[in-house]
Amino acid sequence: MTRRGILSTVAYVYDPLGCLSPFVLIGKQVLKQLCSENSAWDDLLPEDLRQQWERWITDLPKLATIKIPRFLRPESLP
Numbered sequence: 001m002t003r004r005g006i007l008s009t010v011a012y013v014y015d016p017l018g019c020l021s022p023f024v025l026i027g028k029q030v031l032k033q034l035c036s037e038n039s040a041w042d043d044l045l046p047e048d049l050r051q052q053w054e055r056w057i058t059d060l061p062k063l064a065t066i067k068i069p070r071f072l073r074p075e076s077l078p
Helices: 003-012 019-035 047-065
Strands: none
Touching: 003 019, 003 047, 019 047
């Protein structure tokens, strides 16, 4: 769990429409906090950020269950 690994994981989430932004934002906030602390790329996470990151990474597989319809058809159309 390093700054480099967090950047890689957060960038891995593909969300072109921004529907997952509330979730991705949490990961980006962890990364922002690391950047503001001027931590090196391969330094280990501090304990407070480690807990937040572990919760985020645990919830990451749940994104696979989210379905967003690409086309919405009004009920009045056949």
